[in-house]
Amino acid sequence: xxxxxxxxxxxxxxxxxxxxxxxxxxxxxxxxxxxxxxxxxxxxxxxxxxxxxxxxxxxxxxxxxxxxxxxxxxxxxxxxxxxxxxxxxxxxxxxxxxxxxxxxxxxxxxxxxxxxxxxxxxxxxxxxxxxxxxxxxxxxxxxxxxxxxxxxxxxxxxxxxxxxxxxxxxxxxxxxxxxxxxxxxxxxxxxxxxxxxxxxxxxxxxxxxxxxxxxxxxxxxxxxxxxxxxxxxxxxxxxxxxxxxxxxxxxxxxxxxxxxxxxxxxxxxxxxxxxxxxxxxxxxxxxxxxxxxxxxxxxxxxxxxxxxxxxxxxxxxxxxxxxxxxxxxxxxxxxxxxxxxxxxxxxxxxxxxxxxxxxxxxxxxxxxxxxxxxxxxxxxxxxxxxxxxxxxxxxxxxxxxxxxxxxxxxxxxxxxxxxxxxxxxxxxxxxxxxxxxxxxxxxxxxxxxxxxxxxxxxxxxxxxxxxxxxxxxxxxxxxxxxxxxxxxxxxxxxxxxxxx
Amino acid sequence: xxxxxxxxxxxxxxxxxxxxxxxxxxxxxxxxxxxxxxxxxxxxxxxxxxxxxxxxxxxxxxxxxxxxxxxxxxxxxxxxxxxxxxxxxxxxxxxxxxxxxxxxxxxxxxxxxxxxxxxxxxxxxxxxxxxxxxxxxxxxxxxxxxxxxxxxxxxxxxxxxxxxxxxxxxxxxxxxxxxxxxxxxxxxxxxxxxxxxxxxxxxxxxxxxxxxxxxxxxxxxxxxxxxxxxxxxxxxxxxxxxxxxxxxxxxxxxxxxxxxxxxxxxxxxxxxxxxxxxxxxxxxxxxxxxxxxxxxxxxxxxxxxxxxxxxxxxxxxxxxxxxxxxxxxxxxxxxxxxxxxxxxxxxxxxxxxxxxxxxxxxxxxxxxxxxxxxxxxxxxxxxxxxxxxxxxxxxxxxxxxxxxxxxxxxxxxxxxxxxxxxxxxxxxxxxxxxxxxxxxxxxxxxxxxxxxxxxxxxxxxxxxxxxxxxxxxxxxxxxxxxxxxxxxxxxxxxxxx
Numbered sequence: 001x002x003x004x005x006x007x008x009x010x011x012x013x014x015x016x017x018x019x020x021x022x023x024x025x026x027x028x029x030x031x032x033x034x035x036x037x038x039x040x041x042x043x044x045x046x047x048x049x050x051x052x053x054x055x056x057x058x059x060x061x062x063x064x065x066x067x068x069x070x071x072x073x074x075x076x077x078x079x080x081x082x083x084x085x086x087x088x089x090x091x092x093x094x095x096x097x098x099x100x101x102x103x104x105x106x107x108x109x110x111x112x113x114x115x116x117x118x119x120x121x122x123x124x125x126x127x128x129x130x131x132x133x134x135x136x137x138x139x140x141x142x143x144x145x146x147x148x149x150x151x152x153x154x155x156x157x158x159x160x161x162x163x164x165x166x167x168x169x170x171x172x173x174x175x176x177x178x179x180x181x182x183x184x185x186x187x188x189x190x191x192x193x194x195x196x197x198x199x200x201x202x203x204x205x206x207x208x209x210x211x212x213x214x215x216x217x218x219x220x221x222x223x224x225x226x227x228x229x230x231x232x233x234x235x236x237x238x239x240x241x242x243x244x245x246x247x248x249x250x251x252x253x254x255x256x257x258x259x260x261x262x263x264x265x266x267x268x269x270x271x272x273x274x275x276x277x278x279x280x281x282x283x284x285x286x287x288x289x290x291x292x293x294x295x296x297x298x299x300x301x302x303x304x305x306x307x308x309x310x311x312x313x314x315x316x317x318x319x320x321x322x323x324x325x326x327x328x329x330x331x332x333x334x335x336x337x338x339x340x341x342x343x344x345x346x347x348x349x350x351x352x353x354x355x356x357x358x359x360x361x362x363x364x365x366x367x368x369x370x371x372x373x374x375x376x377x378x379x380x381x382x383x384x385x386x387x388x389x390x391x392x393x394x395x396x397x398x399x400x401x402x403x404x405x406x407x408x409x410x411x412x413x414x415x416x417x418x419x420x421x422x423x424x425x426x427x428x429x430x431x432x433x434x435x436x437x438x439x440x441x442x443x444x445x446x447x448x449x450x451x452x453x454x455x456x457x458x459x460x461x462x463x464x465x466x467x468x469x470x471x472x473x474x475x476x477x478x479x480x481x482x483x484x485x486x487x488x489x490x491x492x493x494x495x496x497x498x499x500x
Numbered sequence: 501x502x503x504x505x506x507x508x509x510x511x512x513x514x515x516x517x518x519x520x521x522x523x524x525x526x527x528x529x530x531x532x533x534x535x536x537x538x539x540x541x542x543x544x545x546x547x548x549x550x551x552x553x554x555x556x557x558x559x560x561x562x563x564x565x566x567x568x569x570x571x572x573x574x575x576x577x578x579x580x581x582x583x584x585x586x587x588x589x590x591x592x593x594x595x596x597x598x599x600x601x602x603x604x605x606x607x608x609x610x611x612x613x614x615x616x617x618x619x620x621x622x623x624x625x626x627x628x629x630x631x632x633x634x635x636x637x638x639x640x641x642x643x644x645x646x647x648x649x650x651x652x653x654x655x656x657x658x659x660x661x662x663x664x665x666x667x668x669x670x671x672x673x674x675x676x677x678x679x680x681x682x683x684x685x686x687x688x689x690x691x692x693x694x695x696x697x698x699x700x701x702x703x704x705x706x707x708x709x710x711x712x713x714x715x716x717x718x719x720x721x722x723x724x725x726x727x728x729x730x731x732x733x734x735x736x737x738x739x740x741x742x743x744x745x746x747x748x749x750x751x752x753x754x755x756x757x758x759x760x761x762x763x764x765x766x767x768x769x770x771x772x773x774x775x776x777x778x779x780x781x782x783x784x785x786x787x788x789x790x791x792x793x794x795x796x797x798x799x800x801x802x803x804x805x806x807x808x809x810x811x812x813x814x815x816x817x818x819x820x821x822x823x824x825x826x827x828x829x830x831x832x833x834x835x836x837x838x839x840x841x842x843x844x845x846x847x848x849x850x851x852x853x854x855x856x857x858x859x860x861x862x863x864x865x866x867x868x869x870x871x872x873x874x875x876x877x878x879x880x881x882x883x884x885x886x887x888x889x890x891x892x893x894x895x896x897x898x899x900x901x902x903x904x905x906x907x908x909x910x911x912x913x914x915x916x917x918x919x920x921x922x923x924x925x926x927x928x929x930x931x932x933x934x935x936x937x938x939x940x941x942x943x944x945x946x947x948x949x950x951x952x953x954x955x956x957x958x959x960x961x962x963x964x965x966x967x968x969x970x971x972x973x974x975x976x977x978x979x980x981x982x983x984x985x986x987x988x989x990x991x992x993x994x995x996x997x
Contacts, residue, residue, distance in 0.1 A: 052605055056830040058598065059585045059607060059709040061744050091826050093873070095850055102829020153846075155834070294873035296882060299716035299823055301745050 004128055007175040008216055011258045015216040018254040019231050020179045020209060021133075021171035024186060025164045026196040027140070027204035028071045034139050034163035035062030035105065042202050046145075046156040054161040056100030061300050064089075068163040069304065070314060071195040072112050072137050075165055077315050078193045079132050081116025085308060087136075089301045093294040097155050098142035106166075108295045111136035112304065118189065119323055120173075120181040121340040130182055131170035140164050165196070171210065171231065174219065176250035180243040183207055184344065188322050191346040200241045207246055209237045211253040213261070232257065233267040237281050240274050249274040253281050325349055332362040341370055347384040348374070354391035360398040368398045372415060389418050396425040405429065407436050409481050438484045440491065443475070446483065447491050450474045458496065465498050507532040508672040512576060512729035513756075515675050519575045522565060526575025529675075530558035530619050533577045536673045537621055542994040543644050545658075545667040547582045548590050549622040557619040564617065573736055574617030579674040581665050582623040583630055584610045584720070585709040589620075593711040594628040594638040594661075597831045597838045597857030607709025608741045609678060609720045616736040621674050624664030628859045629828065630685055630713040633931040635663025636922055637861040645693055645915045646671035646990040650956035653993075656915040659689030659931075665723045666693040670990060676724040676733050680710060682717045683816050684935025687947035690723055691910035691960030694949045694988065696730045696977070697723045699935075701967045702942035703748035704734075706741030712827040714820035715746075717939040727948060727978045731755035734970065748968070755974045763979045764798030766972070769903030773809035774934060776912065782953050783909045790907050790950055790961045793983030794976065802903045806895040809937060811888045816936040817929060818872050818885035824862075825869025831857060864925065893941040896964075905976050906964040908934050910947040914957035934962060944970050948977040949986040958988070 008015040033040060036053040053060040076083050090108040113135035120128040142160035146153045167186065173179050187205060190196040198205050212232035214222075221230040235257070237249050252274075257267050271290075272281040297303075320328070322343040329339040329352075343349045348369070355365040373394055377387050397414055400406045406414065406429055414434065418425055429435055437443060450471060451458055461467045468489075475488045492498070503518060504510055507529050510518065518524040534551045554577055561575030585591045585603035592598045606614070614620070627637040634657035635643040643663040645656040647670065658667040662679030666689035669677050679686040681699035690697025698721045705720040712718060722733035735756070740749040770791060775784070795801055833839035833853025840852030858866070872881035899906065912933055921928045938945035944967070947960040961980055965973040 055835060057605070057836070058591070058593070058601065058603070058711045058830070059605075059707075061708050063743060063745050093826050093829060095829065095832060097832075097834050097846060100830060100835060102832060103826050292875045294826070294870065294875075294878075296822060296826070296873055296878070299714070299746075300712075 004126065007177075009213070009254060009258060012262050016213045016254070016258050017216055017219050018174055018176075018250065019171050019212050019214060019219055019222075020173035020250060021234070022169045022173070022179065022182055022210065023208040024167045024183065025206045025208075026075075026167060026190055026198070028068050028137075028163040028165055029194060029196055030065065030068050030071065030163055032065055032067075033161040034065055034068050034137065036161050038161065040162050042204070044158055046154070047158060050157040050160065054100065054157055056102070062105060062298070064301065064304065065163065068137065069112070069306075071163075072135065072165055073306065073311055073314050074193050074318065075167075075190065075195045076113030076116065076135050077311075077318055078189050078195075078321055079113070079116035079118060079135065079167070081132055081135065082114035083306070083311050084110065084112055084114055085306045085311070086110065087112040087304045089298045089304065090295045091298045094291045096141065096144075097153065098144045098157070098160065100142065100157060100160060104139055104141065105298055105301070106138035107136035110303075118182070118185055120178055120185050121326075121344065122177065122181060125336050125340070128178060128181075130172040130178075133168040133170050135165055135167045138164050138166060171212075176247035179209060179250050180247045183243050183246055185322070188344055188346065192319055192321050194319075203241070207240045209240055209246055209249055210234045211237065211250055211257070212267070213254050213257045232261075233269050235267065235270055235272050235281070237272045237274050238284065245274060245276050248276075248279055249281055252279060256281065322349070329362065334362055334366050338366045338370060342366060345384070351384050351391050355395040355398065358392050358395035360395040361402055364398050364402055365395065368394065372412065376415070376419065388422065389415065393418050393425050400425065400429065404436055404438060404484060406434055407481060407485060410434050410436065413481075433482075435482060436484050437479055437482045438487060440487055443479070443483050443487050443491055446475050446478050447471075447488070447495055450478060451495060461496055461498070468492055468496065468498055471496070508536045510675065511726045512675040512724055513726065513732055515576055516573065516732070519565065520570055526558040526561040526565070526619060527555065529575065530554050530577045530621075533621055533674055536671075537668075540671055540673050540994050543646060543667050543671055543673075544641050545625055545643050545664040545671065545673060546579070546622045547592055547594070547625050547640050547664070550589060550620055551622075553589070554619050554621050557614075561617055561619060571615070571617035573613065575619060576617070576675050577619040577621045578613060579621050579624045579665055579668045579677040580610055581662055581678050581680060582626055583680050583711045584678060585711065586610055586620070586623065589623065591623065591711070592640070593630070594626040594640060595857065595859070595862070596639040597854070598711070599639065599838060601837055603709070605709060608706035608739065608743060609710065609737045611709075612737055612739055613678070618736075624662070624668055624677060626664055627661035627685075628862050629711065629824070630661040630680055630682055630718075631824070631861050631865055632660040633684070633688055633928050634916070634918075634921065635660040635689070636918065637859055639859060642918055643667050644918065644994075646992075646994070647693060647915060647957055648990070648993060652955070655918045656957070657692075657918055659692040659911075659915065661685040662689050662697070662723060666690055666695055666697070669693070669695045669723050669725055671992070671994070676722055676729050678720060678737065679723045680713075680718055680720050681935075681939065682713050682719075682820060683939050684932040686721045686723060687935050687945055687960070687962060688911050688931055690947040691949075691962075692915040692958065694958030694960075694986065694990075695723055695725055696727050696946070696948050696981075697721060698730050698734060698946040698970065698973065699938060699944060700734060700738060700970055701748075701944045702939075703746055704738045704752075704944070704968065704970070706739060706744040706747045708741055708743040714823040715827060716823060717816075717820055719939070727974055727981045728756060728759055730946070730977075731759050731974045750968050753971050755971050758971050759974055759978050761975050762797060763794055763976055766794070766799045766905065766976060767802050767903040768794050768799045768976070769802050769804035769899050769906040771804050771806045771809065771899065771906055771908060773806050774908040776933065779909075780913055782959065783912060786951050786959050786961065787907070787909050790980055793980055794907065797979050797983065799976075799979070804899040804902055804906070806892075806899055806937070808888060808891045808895050812892055812937040812940055813929065813933055815885045815888040815892065815940060816932070817868065818881050819889065819940070821865040821869030822873050822882050823869070825866045825873065828858075828862070828866055833857070861925070889940050892937055896941050896943060900966050904966070904969075905972055908962045908964065910934060910960035910962040914953045914959055938964055943967055944973055946973045946977045948980050948984075950980060950984045951986065952988055956988075958986075
C-alpha cells in the first residue's frame with residue numbers, strides 16, 4: 001500500500017487539514033415497511049401505501065419486520081462490524097406533519113450494529129481504511145409537499161415507516177475525494193449485499209456530511225489520543241444526494257470554515273444545507289435551535305434479541321464482497337487498478353464474471369471491457385444492464401481475438417456491428433468474411449503485389465527500415481484488415497530483407 | 501340454582517347458562533339491557549349507546565343458538581370502555597380531541613369478544629385518555645356512582661378511569677364490561693362500586709386497538725359482578741396477538757374450571773408497607789377480615805415486606821406521563837380528530853388543536869411527561885424511575901418466595917363526592933396508592949367486593965398474584981367472595997330522576 005497522501009489546504013496562516021465523517025441513510029430493500037405491512041414501491045401515487053400504523057392512528061402498534069432486521073445484520077456483517085445481539089428501539093420525539101406518530105422509532109443508545117471498517121479504493125490504486133462507528137435501524141418520515149397550493153400544504157405518507165439503516169462513519173476521511181470514495185464503496189457493498197439499491201436520485205441513499213478543519217497535524221494528534229479537542233468544530237451538511245455533490249460540498253465547506261477562522265471568527269456547530277445549483281452550503285439551524293428529542297425506549301417494542309446461530313447463518317450466506325472479489329481477480333492476473341475498476345460496481349463485476357464464465361481470458365476480458373465496451377456505454381449514457389451487447393457476445397469477440405480468428409481492429413468493428421445490429425458475433429464473422437487471414441500463401445501474394453506496385457518505396461525502405469510500417473498499412477488495407485498483422489510483418493521483413 | 505326474576509339481575513355466567521339452555525333468548529336479554537341503559541342516562545355511564553347494533557347482534561346470536569352453533573359468550577350483552585377502538589362505532593377515549601373519531605378497525609380484545617359471540621350495548625364513559633381516578637376528567641361529563649351513602653342524595657364518583665364501565669356493571673346496565681388499568685383504573689372503580697375487576701398480567705391481553713395511555717403499564721381486563729364472571733370474561737378477552745409485540749404467548753387456561761378449588765394451603769402474603777399513614781379504620785378492619793376469611797378456609801398467612809412500595813406512586817407519576825407525552829403526540833389535528841379553525845401556520849395548528857382538544861388533567865400529564873424526558877432531567881427522573889421499577893418488581897419476586905398471593909386493601913377509602921378531590925391533583929393521585937405497584941411490576945391484581953362502610957358504601961380487597969397466575973387469583977378472590985357474602989345492591993335512584 002502506498003503512503004496516504006494527505007491533502008492540505010493553504011491558508012493565510014498556514015496549512016489546514018480537512019476531517020470528514022459521514023452519516024448515510026440507506027433504505028433497506030424490503031417489500032414492506034419496518035413496522036407495518038404496507039408496501040414500499042417508489043413512485044406510487046400519494047398516500048396509496050399507508051397502513052393505519054404508518055398513519056399514526058389511535059391504538060396502532062408497531063411490529064418489527066424480521067426481513068429488515070436480517071438486512072441490517074447482513075449489512076453489518078458486510079461492514080465487518082460487531083453485531084449486537086441485543087439492541088433497543090427508542091422514540092425520537094418531535095412534531096412535524098409528515099411524522100404521524102409524533103415520534104420516529106429509531107435506535108439511540110443500543111444500535112443493532114457496532115464498530116466496523118470499510119476500505120476506500122482510491123484512483124492511485126491505494127486503499128484507505130475508514131472506521132464505521134455504528135449502524136442502526138429507523139423509520140423514515142413521510143413527505144411534506146408545499147408547492148401544490150398557495151394556502152395549503154400536503155402530506156404524502158408513502159415513505160412514512162419505510163425502513164432505513166443509518167450508517168455512521170468515524171471521522172476518518174481527509175479529503176473530498178475520500179468522502180466521495182466512501183460513499184461509492186459503501187454503495188457498492190450495499191448493492192453486493194442486496195440490502196439497499198443505492199439509488200441516490202430516488203432518495204434510497206442520502207448522505208449527511210460532517211466537515212471540520214484543523215491546523216496541519218491536528219488529525220494525527222486526534223488519532224493518537226482519541227481526543228476531539230485536536231479537531232475543529234464540525235458542521236453537518238444535510239442530505240447530499242450524489243458523489244459529485246459530496247465532493248463539492250466538502251470543498252466549499254472546508255474553504256468556508258478556513259476563511260471564517262482566518263478572518264478571526266469561530267465556527268458554530270450547526271446544520272447546513274448544500275445548494276447544488278450554487279455549489280455552496282448554507283446555514284439551516286444552529287445547535288441552540290436543535291430539538292430536544294426526548295429519546296426513551298419505545299415501550300411498544302421489546303428489546304430486539306438476536307440468536308448467535310441465526311447471525312452465523314446470515315454470515316455463511318453472504319455473497320463475495322468487493323474487497324474479496326478484488327483479491328481473487330488480482331490473483332487471476334488482473335492489475336490492482338483493473339480489478340478495483342471492475343469490482344467498484346456490482347453490475348460491472350457481474351458482467352465481467354459472466355464473460356469469464358463464457359470462457360474469456362480474465363486479463364483480455366478486463367482490458368476489453370475497460371478499454372472498449374464500458375467506454376461505449378459511457379458515451380451512450382447507458383447503464384450496464386441497459387447495454388445492447390451481452391456478456392456472452394463480448395466474450396465471443398474476446399475469444400476470437402485470442403484465437404487469432406479476428407484481428408484487434410476487426411474486433412472493434414465487430415463490436416460496433418453487434419452494438420447497432422445485434423446478432424451472434426461468430427455468425428457475423430463467418431457471414432461477412434471477417435476472419436483474419438493467417439494463410440501465409442495468401443498474405444505473401446498480397447505482399448508481392450504491394451512490393452511490385454511500389455518499387456520506389458522499396459528503395460526508401462532499404463535506406464530507412466522504419467518505413468516498413470507503410471508497407472504493413474498497405475498490405476492490411478489490401479486485405480481488408482483481415483491479414484494477421486504478425487504474419488504480415490514477418491513476410492515483409494523477409495521479402496524486403498529487413499533486419500530483425 | 502334459581503335464576504333472578506329480572507333479566508338484568510343475571511350474572512354473566514347465569515345468563516350464559518340460560519341462553520345456552522335456550523331458557524332466555526339473546527334478544528330478550530339484550531332488549532332488557534338496552535332499556536336499562538336508556539333508563540340509566542342520569543348516571544352518564546355511556547358515551548355512545550348502540551341499541552340497533554346490539555339487537556342486530558342478538559338476533560344473529562339467536563340464529564346461531566337455534567342452529568346449535570353457540571359460541572362461549574353467545575348473545576351476552578356487554579359494555580365496552582370507550583378506549584377500545586370499535587370498527588364503525590365512535591371511539592372517543594373520553595376526549596374532545598377524538599370526539600368524532602370513528603375507527604376503521606377493531607381492537608383485538610373487543611374482536612375476541614365478538615368472535616366469542618358477545619353483543620355490544622355501547623361504549624362507556626371514562627376519564628379522558630384514562631387519566632383520572634374519579635371519571636371527572638371526561639370531556640363528556642362525570643359518571644355518577646350507582647351507590648349513594650345511606651340517607652344521602654349526594655352524587656358520588658364511580659372511581660376511574662373505567663368509571664363508566666364500573667357504573668354500568670354496578671347498576672346492572674350490562675352483564676359485564678371491559679376496562680383498562682394503567683395504575684388502578686379497573687381495580688379502584690371496581691372497589692368503590694362493589695364490583696369485581698381484574699388487571700391481568702401485562703401481555704395477557706393484546707393492546708392492539710386500545711387507545712394508548714402508558715404503553716408499558718396499560719392492560720385490558722374484565723369488570724363484572726362476580727368472580728366467576730371475571731374468570732369467564734378474561735378467558736375470552738385474553739390472547740397472544742401478532743399485532744402486539746408485548747403480548748405473551750402463554751396458553752389462556754380455563755379459569756372457571758379451577759375457580760372453586762379453594763385456598764387450602766395457599767400462602768397469602770400480607771405486605772406490611774401497605775399499612776399506610778392515616779389509613780381509615782374501616783379499611784384496616786376490612787383487611788383484617790379478609791385475612792381471617794382466608795385463614796378460616798385453610799390458607800396460610802405470611803408476613804412479607806415490599807420495601808420499595810413508598811416509591812411506587814412517584815415512580816408511576818414519572819413513567820406513565822413520560823409515555824403518555826409521547827403516545828399523545830399523534831393527536832395533532834393533522835389527520836383526524838379535533839382541529840383548530842383558521843390556523844395561521846402549522847405551529848398554531850398544533851398548539852390550538854391540542855389546547856382546545858385536551859382537558860386540564862391530560863395537559864398536566866403531557867407537561868410532566870415532557871419535562872421528565874427532557875435533556876438534563878432524563879437521568880434525574882425517567883432513568884431513576886426505571887431503576888425503581890426494577891426494584892419494585894424485585895420486591896415482589898422476593899415476596900413470592902414466601903407466598904403465592906398477596907392480600908391488600910384495594911383503595912384508601914370508599915367512593916367520594918363528585919368535585920370533592922378535583923382541586924388537588926396529588927390527593928386524587930393518592931387513590932392509586934395500593935394499585936400502581938402492580939402495574940409497575942406487570943403483575944395481575946384483582947379487586948373483589950368485601951363489605952360496606954358504616955354508611956353503606958362498598959369497599960374492596962385486592963389480591964395480587966404471580967405473573968400469568970390469574971387462576972390462583974380467581975380462586976382466592978372466590979374464597980373472599982364466598983366469605984364476604986356481598987349481596988348488597990344500590991337502590992336504583994336514577995330511575996326516579
